[in-house]
Amino acid sequence: MKRVYRIIASAVLIGTLLCGGGVLSAADVYDYDGVHSSVSFKARHLDISWIHGRFNEVSGKFSLDREEPSKSTFSLTIQADSVDTANEARDKHLRQPDYFDTKQYPTIEFQSTSTKAIDGGYEVTGDFTMHGTTKQITLVLMGGKEHVFKDVKRVAFSTELSLKRSDFGFDPKAIGPIGDKALILIDCEGVRK
Amino acid sequence: MPEPLLYAQAMGVAAITSSVFVFVMIAVRRSVITSWLNAVCVVGLGLGLVTGYAWLGYHRSFPPTSGLDRLLMIVVPVTLFVELIATSTPISNAVSWLLRIVVAIAIPRILLHKSVYLNVTDDWTAWQANAMIAVSGILLVIVWGALSCVTQRSGGISIAFALCLAIQCAGTTVMLAGYIKGGAAAIPLAATVFGVSAASRVSTRYLRKDCEDRLPNSFLAPAIIALGVVGLFGLLFVGRFFGEISTMSALTILFAPVLCCVSEAPQIRNQKPWVVALLRVVLVAIPLTIVLVAAKREFDREMLPLLGDGIVSPQSQGCRSLRVRNWEESSQRELMSSVCVLDDATDTSRQRTRQVSRKAQEPR
Secondary structure (H helix, E strand, O other), rough: OOOHHHHHHHHHHHHHHHHHHHHHEEEEEEOOOOOOOOEEEEEEOOOOOEEEEEOOEEEEEEEOOOOOOOEEEEEEEHHHHHEOOOOHHHHHHHHHOOOOOOOOOOOEEEEEEEEEEEEEEEEEEEEEEOOOOEEEEEEEEEEEEEEEEEEEEEEEEEEEEEEHHHHHOOOOOOOOOEEEEEEEEEEEEEEOO | OOOOOHHHHHHHHHHHHHHHHHHHHHHOOOOOOOOHHHHHHHHHHHHHHHHHHHHOOOOOOOOOOOOHHHHHHHHHHHHHHHHHHHHHOOOOOOOOOOHHHHHHHHHHHHHOOOOHHHHOOOOOOHHHHHHHHHHHHHHHHHHHHEEEEHHHHHHHHHHHHHHHHHHHHHHHHHHHHOOOHHHHHHHHHHHHHHHHHOOOOOHHHHHOOOOOOOOOOOOOOOHHHHHHHHHHHHHHHHHHHHOOOOOOOHHHHHHHHHHHHHHHHHHHOOOHHHHHHHHHHHHHHHHHHHHHHHHHHHHHOHHHHHHOOEEEOOOOOOOEEEEEEHHHHHHHHHHHHHHHHHHHHHHHHHHHHHHHHHHHHOOO
């Protein structure tokens, strides 16, 4: 009889863990809201001015664990083909192999590997893949404020990072009038699933 | 940005290295036979390409990840290796052509490796991708076969020269469409093909008169045609699928050298060799010129404004329009002058404002 009780108790425990795992987890999973988010960039032109552009097709997901921030994860996928600098000819040029080579490397991706809470946000370290080259970078995500709008929970972060195109396998000869350094600005609003 | 001086140097280095090697090898050899000459040409072509691209400072990734890298690091060496086997070993003509066909069919797939064209989507099916690869391979086999055929029948350096013209045209078109590195890749290729073909032809005809008996009339090594055709195809394929050149331009440039076959017409074939050669080059040059003119017009319309040769019309007070030409060359000077114009205009506007306000303040 004892054995039967033990089996029933184990089954109940396993069932609770399996079915209620999601409930027990403190992480909220958010989808990247393309309508209220943007990934833009700017690069130096002739070292006297800045050219601004943005990527129109971005998707992503992040799970936010307020109690244990190290369990939070962030991922972002940018369609390189959606580059938009408000000049169609320049966009075509940027899609070519001298720059993004979008037919060969269609996406720019970020996948977090570790997260820690800092004052006013999170410090997220992860793998950033652009132009077929993956480098580890650290993003300082500021924000994290939540807002419930029409029964949908939203949270937002913003960050800026500076990258050198030459670090990501861009042809050094294509770095001339357009500077090596590019600033990427990410303003991301997530909607909870 | 394109660097004409560097391109000219790379062209010279590739042509000189390859031609000197072929010259020396032919000069020191006791007897020159076709298989040996072809092997020398293969090595000369490889040497010319290596030095030319090195001079150009080509930045290549290993393992090759881009279409152009795969062309230069896989396709070209494999083609040269196949030519070495096909013409320097005792295998039948059918087997050597089977090898070439296998290479030709494999090239489009190699160049498109890991690209979006091999990803199946709602708009792009696996069937379409395979059909495109097969058609491209067949086109390459047709051009390769036609030029090899005309080379075997009547030979002549004019075929190699026509190929060089097509390669340079392909490079320029790719460059004008915005893919500078892809276009620049044509320069050492064309120079090497020209250097090796000129050196082998001149040395076997004038340096070693004994070769005349052993080599077929106007012999042109098959390796030269192979590298020329494969290189031309590769550049156009990369330019079409990774760059922005149109399908029509790519096909016109690819098939332009096939016009050399017109010289096989009975009325033309019996003409003097220089007439036949001139006719071949002129025939090939006509479609290439048309493509180049179209590419230049497209460049002027789309790319030139990006280089600063456009109109900048700031809608600022006191400055109706300001045309800034050749921004790249004289940006600083013109920028300073435009700033002065703006400053002058602003000063004038301020003075007028002051005058108006003074008048308004004056007691009537």
